[in-house]
Amino acid sequence: MAKLRLIQCGVGGFGSLWIKEHTSKSPDFDLVAIVDISDKELHGSGDAINFPKDKRFKTLEEALAKVEADAVLTATPPVVHLPHAKLAFEHGLHFMTEKPIADTLEHAKEMVDLARQAGKQIVVSQNYRYNREVMKLKELIKQQAAGEVGHGHLDFYIPGDFTGTFRETMDFPLLVDMAIHHLDLVRYITGRNIERVTAMSFRPNWSWYRHEPGLKMLMELGALEHEPISHRIPFSYSGDWSAIGQCTTWNGTWRVQCAKGSIHWDPNGIAIHRCEKWCKNPTSEVIESGPLELQGQAATLHNFAEAIRTGKPAETSGADNLWSFGAVTAGVISAKEKRPVEVAEILGR
Ligand SMILES: NC(=O)c1ccc[n+]([C@@H]2O[C@H](COP(=O)([O-])OP(=O)(O)OC[C@H]3O[C@@H](n4cnc5c(N)ncnc54)[C@H](O)[C@@H]3O)[C@@H](O)[C@H]2O)c1
Structure with missing residues (x-):
């Protein structure tokens, strides 16, 4: 089965674990771009997995303009999740976010609505x-x-x-x-x-x-x-x-x-x-x-791919997550x- 193309945003902090252990090794996804506002994190994590320098970006907008992708994962602070979701859906991509889904419940609802309007999957990585x-x-x-x-x-x-x-x-x-x-x-x-x-x-x-x-x-x-x-x-x-x-x-x-x-x-x-x-x-x-x-993040990443392939919401979809974040x-x-x-x-x- 062809792999899906993934952009990972946020490669410092918990995102560095995502990239080193999961997104760069996924049987479901090819990592096609990485994004981080911090040069130190972008190049630290990029170098750690020998990721091509021309596929490292400071903003998601820039990455979306330069690479073809199917999906975005954001492992950034919660305040960034809504802007990244908007960009992903505007570009016709599926979206997975780290928990908590957003910084406010209003933003979380907006993200779920945007996914529905775009006909795309939204998944929250509730890896526990x-x-x-x-x-x-x-x-x-x-x-x-x-x-x-x-x-x-x-x-x-x-x-x-x-x-x-x-x-x-x-x-x-x-x-x-x-x-x-x-x-x-x-x-x-x-x-x-x-x-x-x-x-x-x-x-x-x-x-x-x-x-x-x-x-x-x-x-x-x-x-x-x-x-x-x-x-x-x-x-x-x-x-x-x-x-x-x-x-x-x-x-x-x-x-x-x-x-x-x-x-x-x-x-x-x-x-x-x-x-x-x-x-x-x-x-x-x-x-x-x-x-x-499959445990933890490996499971949520695989479930994200399955949701994209089958069109069926993942167990930890945005809609389900509204009850947890609510x-x-x-x-x-x-x-x-x-x-x-x-x-x-x-x-x-
Ligand atoms: N599921 C879990 O077990 C688990 C564990 C830790 C963190 N998290 C979640 O992961 C998210 C990130 O947490 P963290 O601890 O890694 O935070 P952090 O602050 O340590 O790292 C965030 C990274 O995102 C980057 N970043 C910030 N704004 C950005 C932007 N606009 N575009 C691109 N990159 C940007 C930062 O430079 C940094 O590298 C949070 O939502 C947090 O709750 C989940």
């Missing part, structure tokens, strides 16, 4: 979904391995140092830039949308971020098809991107409480714990996760206005 433990957890919950799901909790504690990058100064760095992965995972693993969010965001005294890297949040997950529409499941979130001490993994530490036991996902893997009343006769069942052919935005509004926020309302549904 493509992880063997995520797949196993999703399967256990679907099979009701510990009975009916009643509620859940997720902890995330990693003292990130993003000195000099946009996260150091942005508003709500944890909620917007990191928890987007976790909220997307909550939706994916449980199969339920996040319908209502009540959030408290804060800045611990010791924090080195300009804004608030701490978050306590309650999410209410919606009903499955066979359940009454009013059935909502509470799922809470605690996190601090400036927490010195015991760290979680980037996926966080999970407890999903079910009728007959609790399902746990932590650095040791997945386990189901069961017991009787007063904690009598406790048992622990360690659950093995099966192999996964939940993040509901958290931001809730934290600012100190009230619960309905996600459907801000999505205009």
